[in-house]
Amino acid sequence: MKVSMLDLRAQKVRLGGAIENAIARVVEHGAFVMGPEVYDLEMRLAQFAGVTEVVTCANGTDAIVLALRALGVGPGTAVYVPAFTFAATAEAVALCGATPVFVDVLPDTFNMDPASLWRALDREIPDLPSRAIVTVDLFGQPADYNTIGRIAGERGIPLVADAAQSFGASLGGKKVGGLALLTTTSFFPAKPLGCYGDGGAVMTDDTELARRLRSLRLHGRGTDKYDNVRVGMNSRLDTIQAAVLIEKLQVFVEEIAARNRLARRYSETLREAVTVPMVGEGAGSTWAQYTVRSTNRDRLAEHLKEAGVSSAIYYSTPLHQLRAYDSFPVSPDGLKTAEYLSDEVISLPLHPYLEVAEQDFVISRLLECLS
Numbered sequence: 390m391k392v393s394m395l396d397l398r399a400q401k402v403r404l405g406g407a408i409e410n411a412i413a414r415v416v417e418h419g420a421f422v423m424g425p426e427v428y429d430l431e432m433r434l435a436q437f438a439g440v441t442e443v444v445t446c447a448n449g450t451d452a453i454v455l456a457l458r459a460l461g462v463g464p465g466t467a468v469y470v471p472a473f474t475f476a477a478t479a480e481a482v483a484l485c486g487a488t489p490v491f492v493d494v495l496p497d498t499f500n501m502d503p504a505s506l507w508r509a510l511d512r513e514i515p516d517l518p519s520r521a522i523v524t525v526d527l528f529g530q531p532a533d534y535n536t537i538g539r540i541a542g543e544r545g546i547p548l549v550a551d552a553a554q555s556f557g558a559s560l561g562g563k564k565v566g567g568l569a570l571l572t573t574t575s576f577f578p579a580k581p582l583g584c585y586g587d588g589g590a591v592m593t594d595d596t597e598l599a600r601r602l603r604s605l606r607l608h609g610r611g612t613d614k615y616d617n618v619r620v621g622m623n624s625r626l627d628t629i630q631a632a633v634l635i636e637k638l639q640v641f642v643e644e645i646a647a648r649n650r651l652a653r654r655y656s657e658t659l660r661e662a663v664t665v666p667m668v669g670e671g672a673g674s675t676w677a678q679y680t681v682r683s684t685n686r687d688r689l690a691e692h693l694k695e696a697g698v699s700s701a702i703y704y705s706t707p708l709h710q711l712r713a714y715d716s717f718p719v720s721p722d723g724l725k726t727a728e729y730l731s732d733e734v735i736s737l738p739l740h741p742y743l744e745v746a747e748q749d750f751v752i753s754r755l756l757e758c759l760s
């Protein structure tokens with residue numbers, strides 16, 4: 390048996406031709422850029438996430454850049470980001486000309502550690518005013534927005550949520566999208582809600598920020614495309630990708646439920662052999678990844694590979710140790726948790742169409758290696 394991390398073919402079968410038909414309709418009407426499906430999708434996403442404004446864009450990295458630029462983040466400012474995430478979180482900050490400041494994460498949820506954030510904010514770097522905090526909902530679970538939101542509020546620093554992995558998740562009954570001033574997401578094919586290429590979006594309840602975002606994604610347009618009032622970007626979601634996403638959104642709730650069933654099953658059977666992921670009080674995850682911890686991680690990865698089971702290591706190097714980011718400031722107490730997590734984490738196959746027999750195979754191969 391071979392078990393893969395992702396099965397987009399099974400999803401396409403589930404949708405029974407709906408995606409091909411949706412693409413064909415776009416090819417027929419020919420409005421490939423900012424066509425009607427883009428606005429239709431934005432309305433549906435807003436309804437889904439319970440926010441008033443959704444501005445789609447070209448990818449999840451641009452979404453963070455657009456959010457930061459809408460807030461006025463630029464050179465000579467500091468933006469706080471977790472050290473244990475995909476590089477795009479810090480890359481977006483640097484692309485704005487700002488300085489990413491790395492904050493440690495919590496060992497059980499993998500998300501930003503509020504105490505580390507607090508210490509980083511307390512230090513105040515000379516001539517580098519704090520301009521934003523970017524949290525990441527790693528592997529699909531919302532960060533601790535209750536605590537981090539309070540810190541951001543007390544300091545008067547805007548909070549941006551990088552929800553590239555968590556669109557569809559919730560915290561305390563509130564959907565991802567409404568947990569921060571601005572929330573960004575990605576529709577990269579491997580994300581829980583993915584299109585057939587690159588795509589992204591920014592969500593907010595702030596109409597003024599949404600107005601700036603809509604201008605920024607279209608070359609900084611004012612009243613029209615040739616009235617440029619700011620330096621913007623070319624960052625739009627292709628109409629074809631919007632059409633694909635409208636169809637996939639129809640089964641998204643059922644897919645998240647399937648991911649949760651599988652995650653629960655993994656946790657029940659694996660908790661003796663590895664450290665299974667913790668879901669915080671009141672949190673719901675999209676399980677973008679099912680990530681366990683083991684001090685025998687490398688041996689396990691090798692064993693699974695030999696057995697035909699795919700696995701992945703997100704992330705093998707914390708951002709502050711990557712060449713492109715190793716000169717940026719870090720939280721005063723260091724980033725010890727991010728460092729040891731990168732040696733211990735391994736993500737197992739989990740997608741909505743994973744069959745029980747496949748999951749049993751993964752479980753037995755893991756247990757035979759580690760018990």
Ligand SMILES: *Cc1c(COP(=O)(O)O)cnc(C)c1O
Nearest residue numbers: 448449450475477478553575577
């Ligand atoms: C995927 C991802 C991004 C970037 O999204 P793209 O659409 O690939 O640009 C940013 N942050 C996190 C945490 C991600 O997982």
